[in-house]
Amino acid sequence: MDDAPASLPPEHEVPVRVRGLTMAFGDRLIQRDLDFDIRQSEVLAIAGRSGCGKSTLLRHLIGLQAPAAGSVCYGEQSIHTDDEAIQAHLRRRFGVAFQSGALWSSMTVGENVMLPMEMFSDASAAEREQRAREKLTLVGLGEQFAAEPASLSGGMRKRAAIARALALEPQLIYLDEPSAGLDPITSAELDDLIRRLRDEQGATVVMVSHELDSIFQVADRLLFLDAEEKTMTALDAPRALLEHGPESVRAFLRRGRAA
Numbered sequence: 726m727d728d729a730p731a732s733l734p735p736e737h738e739v740p741v742r743v744r745g746l747t748m749a750f751g752d753r754l755i756q757r758d759l760d761f762d763i764r765q766s767e768v769l770a771i772a773g774r775s776g777c778g779k780s781t782l783l784r785h786l787i788g789l790q791a792p793a794a795g796s797v798c799y800g801e802q803s804i805h806t807d808d809e810a811i812q813a814h815l816r817r818r819f820g821v822a823f824q825s826g827a828l829w830s831s832m833t834v835g836e837n838v839m840l841p842m843e844m845f846s847d848a849s850a851a852e853r854e855q856r857a858r859e860k861l862t863l864v865g866l867g868e869q870f871a872a873e874p875a876s877l878s879g880g881m882r883k884r885a886a887i888a889r890a891l892a893l894e895p896q897l898i899y900l901d902e903p904s905a906g907l908d909p910i911t912s913a914e915l916d917d918l919i920r921r922l923r924d925e926q927g928a929t930v931v932m933v934s935h936e937l938d939s940i941f942q943v944a945d946r947l948l949f950l951d952a953e954e955k956t957m958t959a960l961d962a963p964r965a966l967l968e969h970g971p972e973s974v975r976a977f978l979r980r981g982r983a984a
């Protein structure tokens with residue numbers, strides 16, 4: 726079922742095309758001339774030094790921030806359209822979990838996960854609950870359906886936010902630093918979840934990550950944003966970049982291979 730306007734691409738053509746994307750805050754250039762595709766069923770990691778513009782890129786990809794130049798297209802359709810109906814349809818196709826993993830504190834964990842279904846699907850209350858329980862189980866929080874967000878640890882809140890991002894079963898999932906601040910075991914579980922989303926459900930996952938271990942474990946490709954050059958200087962499999970990438974990228978990646 727898809728009552729999307731006819732100009733939208735079919736959902737299975739999720740790949741995103743970024744062309745000549747330049748991002749700025751006023752006069753301050755953050756990154757320029759970014760050109761890349763997000764491929765179907767890949768895990769694409771976005772990395773680079775702190776402040777290089779990774780979260781800003783994510784905000785451009787999901788249409789929260791408008792480019793200074795260039796475009797972000799889903800199929801042929803720009804996400805930065807003034808047509809709110811088209812933008813709403815595009816946004817429904819992806820799930821987003823922000824760095825803070827913000828949950829509504831006035832709702833239980835289960836209600837938080839059900840919220841997108843209430844807003845954007847016609848699932849019955851029973852279906853919503855069943856799906857929310859499924860998603861929470863998927864992220865290892867099957868017992869926390871009725872819990873208050875305040876009673877969860879930071880890592881659990883993060884995973885609950887990921888469950889909420891999965892609520893509408895999107896084929897494309899954006900995660901901002903999903904494993905930052907998690908203990909190694911929880912972080913490894915999250916890596917495993919990301920791999921399962923890709924391998925078992927064919928999902929495409931774009932994740933901003935500082936965690937080199939996680940990048941080597943799950944990312945099919947790594948997009949490197951250079952803080953000095955203010956543009957992307959590499960896009961390839963992490964291991965290929967470690968061996969043959971530009972020196973600055975190899976130096977960045979070697980930190981994770983030391984010891």
Ligand SMILES: Nc1ncnc2c1ncn2[C@@H]1O[C@H](COP(=O)(O)OP(=O)(O)OP(=O)(O)O)[C@@H](O)[C@H]1O
Nearest residue numbers: 750753755773774775776777778779780781782935
């Ligand atoms: N609303 C804003 N107004 C002005 N400058 C901003 C704004 N948000 C971010 N910046 C600046 O843009 C640059 C990129 O920020 P961004 O958060 O995208 O970096 P990042 O690579 O995600 O950093 P980190 O790895 O530390 O999370 C930073 O220098 C930041 O100070």
